Amino acid sequence: MNLPSWMDIIIRSFAMLIILFFLAKLLGKKQVSQLTLFEYVVGITFGSIAAEISTGLERNLVQGLLSLFVWTLVPFGITMISLKNKKFRDFIEGKPTVVIKDGKIQEDNLTKEKYSADDLMELLRQKNAFNIADVEFAILEASGDLNVMMKREKQPLTPKDIHLRVAPEKEPHTVILEGKILDEPLGLTGYNRAWLLTELEKLNVSLANVFIGQVDSFGKLAIDIYDDKIQLPQPQEKSLLLATLKKCQADLELYSLATRSADAKPMYERNAKKVAQMIRKAGPFLQE
Structure with a gap:
């Protein structure tokens, strides 16, 4: 039985989609990287169909567009079904x-996914895990990406681990772009143009020479200038504050040793301990 040409196009397109999907599934996650299996199949097929239409090898434009329509509609329908059905999504x-x-x-799971030991080591190195003995758990996602959990003793130390409270940090605001001040984001930082120009004067940089300038949640201005040969001075406010606190502590301890007053001596010692405690808490934030 001879089918109409448009029906033949639909059947052939749908059949090729199914065939290519199973071929991609057979190749495994290694071939699709960050794409899902259907995105991988649809991508290469779209290119092939578009090439056929563009180069004139497919003389019937309507049939070519009909094929593209099928390859668009079927993945869309599959995506909608996947959102509702987990078993179908997993498949x-x-x-x-x-x-x-x-x-x-x-090893069995590696073989199942067609990954060699070298492939695994390469993915681990991309996650900064150079020693496999340091890895507690690793999972290969459906996208082909590898997520790694290091062993507890190999994980970076966090402020929570040492019971240190830290101030919340928000996103930085770009206040200078290509030599121009952006007033709206500058206002969100709580500062004004006068403050910004003063900070630039401290760095001995003109506004016109600033490519990008950002203010973080702690009120620190960081800039990138057009002339990369110019070395910008590093801000010293935090270091000076830390040095002042240490000097204050040393002075209080000295006064407690030098005084002959019975009432003043414990006062100096008590306040010296308070300053020392302040230095221990604030020191990590004041060191540049």
Whole structure:
């Protein structure tokens, strides 16, 4: 039975989509990188169809557009179904695969995903895990990306680990762009043009020479200038404050030793301890 040409195009396009999907699934996650399986299949097929239409190899424009329509409609429908059905989503997009568990490589899972030991080591190096003995858990996502959890003793130390309270940090605001002051983001920082120009004077930099300037949540101005040969002076306010606190502590301790007053001596000692405690808490934030 001879089918109409438009029906033949729809059937062939749908059949090729299914075939390419299973071929991509057979190749495994290594081939698709950050794309899902259907995104991978649709991407290469879109290019092929567009090439056929553009170069004139496919003389019937309507049939070519009809094929593109099928390749657009089917993935869209699959995406909508995937949002509602987890089993269908797992089948289409794939499921994460554990490749390291309790510090041990899962060789069977690696083989299943068609990854070699060299492939695994390359992915681990991309996560700054150069020693496999430091890895507690690693999972290969459906996108082909590897997520790694280091062993507890190899994880970076955080302020929470040492019971240190830190001030909340917000996103920096770009207040200078290509030599021009941006008043709206500058206002969000709580500062004005006068403050900004004063800070530039401290750095001995003209506004016209600033490519980008940003103010962080602590009120610190960081700039990048057009002339990279110019070395910008480093801000010293925090270092000077830390040095002043240390001098104050030393002076109080000296006064407590030098005084002959029975009432003044414990006062000096008590306040010296308070300043020392302040230095311990604020010191990490005042060191440049």
